[in-house]
Amino acid sequence: MRSCIGWRRLLFLTPLVFIVLHLLSVSELHRDASRDDLPNKRNKKFDHLVIGPAAGQGLPNRLQCQGTKALNKTHLPSSNLSYKGDSVAFVTVFTVYNTSLDSHPDGRSVNLIKVGNASYSKTERSMAILNVFINFIQKSMPQSNVIILTDPASDLSIRRNRVTVMPIKGEYSRDKLMLQRIRSYITFLEMKLEEHSKRQEHITNYIFSDSDISVVDDLGQIFYKYPNFHLALTFRNNKDQPLNSGFIAIRGTPDGILRAKNFLQEVLRAYTSKYMTASRMLGDQLALTWVVKSNPSFDGKRFTKPEPFLDEIAGASVLFLPCAKYNWTPPEGAGQFHGMPLDVKVVHFKGSRKRLMLESWNFFNSTSNISDMLCLILKSGRTKYDF
Incomplete structure (x- = not known):
């Protein structure tokens, strides 16, 4: 009898269970639909600076900001004195790509982006970024020269003091630009070796860099402070991509140039044999990492601590410098979620941060205060902009 009563209760409750589950599933469906209707803030890009909280508040040795005013100074007066060595x-x-895409058939410019009081086409934006790159170098290191390696077919015209445009033959298409960059670096170093062999050249140290970086302090001290390296790379605490190719320092002695050239040739071989599927992006960084980690004695755990160190790699003495100081990136790269180090030397505006690079130069022009400008960068660094 008890068994029959139990079955009757089960039969009575079963429809109720199905009704409840159905109502829950419909409710969840409506909730998901409403989520889809909401704007995706993570992917939304802005056409203006958006100031947010500054990472690193209260942490020692980090930039502290109140609005866009720095509460502590990033550079002591002595650190702004130019290094008096080489x-x-x-x-x-x-390189400059097809500019016809910037114009409508009737001659009007298309896809204009406004930054401050200026409007830019795609090509003009690239040139503006290149000029700001030069501006920061000439402000922080006024005695330095800038050499632009470019496609001989490129219509690149830039007339500025201490700036040289050097055409180097190669494949400069967008898909092969990162590969060509390594080849252009190698060709440049071969030219410098030949110049040294013909006559005694004055020593000039070189820093190979992306054009979307801002140099905010004198980098010549690297070559004085660390006298035993041939080339220097920047690293971050990233398991898959610990090295960034946007900053490579090379000692300008014949031995330094030769060993750096040979090292980059190893990177080029790794690139072309292993990473051509990533030729548009990241291939050079993956190849760089492969060459470094192929050294049997190399300890990858050293990438987890933001401290400089030396190692022998592919016949060269390689200095590893932390990105947190020499290649700080908002918001990518190691260290940024802990704020901006007070002794930051280089800010790298990767990806969609190009607007922030232009805006930061405009802000610096209006304030002449590097610390306040860095507050602007720090507090704007987590927003996606339009280019």
Whole structure:
């Protein structure tokens, strides 16, 4: 009898269970639909600066900000004194692509982006970024030269003091630009070796960099402070991509140039044999990491601590410098979620941060205060902009 009563209760409750589950599923469906209707804030891009909280508040040795006013200074007066040793030249690869896409058939410009009081087409934006790159170098290191390696077919015209445009033959298409960059670096170093062999050249140290970086302090001291390296790379605490190729320092002695050239040739071989599927992006960084980690004695755990260290890699003495100081990126890269170090030397405006680079220069022009400008960068660094 008890068994029959139990079955009757089960039969009575079963429809109720199905009704409840159905109502819950419909409710969840409506909730998901309403989520889809909401704007995706993570992917939304802005056409203006959006100031947010500054990471690193209260942490020692980090920039502290109140609005866009710095509460502590990033550079002591002594650190702004130019290093009096060998000269330094910055080398970057830059080319101009088809500008016809910037204009409508009737001659009107299309896809204009406004930054401050200026409006830019796609090509004009690239040139503006290149000019700001030069501006920061000439402000922080006024005795330095800038060398732009470019496609001979590129219509690149830039007339500025201490700036040289150097055409180097190669494949500069968008899909092969990162690969060509390494080849252009190698060709440049071969040219410098040949110059040294013909006559005694004055020593010039080189910093190969992306053109979307801002140098905010004198980098010549690297070559004085660390006298035993041939080339220097920047690293971050990232398991898959610990090295960033946007900053490579090379000692300008014949031995330093030769060993750096040979090292980059190893990177090029790894690139072309292993990472051509990533030729548009990241291939150079993956190849760089492969060459470094292929050294049997190399300890990858050293990437977890933001402290400089030396190692022998592929016949060269390689200095590893922390990105947190020499290649700080908002908001990517190691260290940024802990704020901006007070002794930051280089800010790298990767990806969609190009607007922030232009805006930061405009802000610096209006304030002449590097610390306040860095507050602007720090507090704007987590927003996606339009280019």
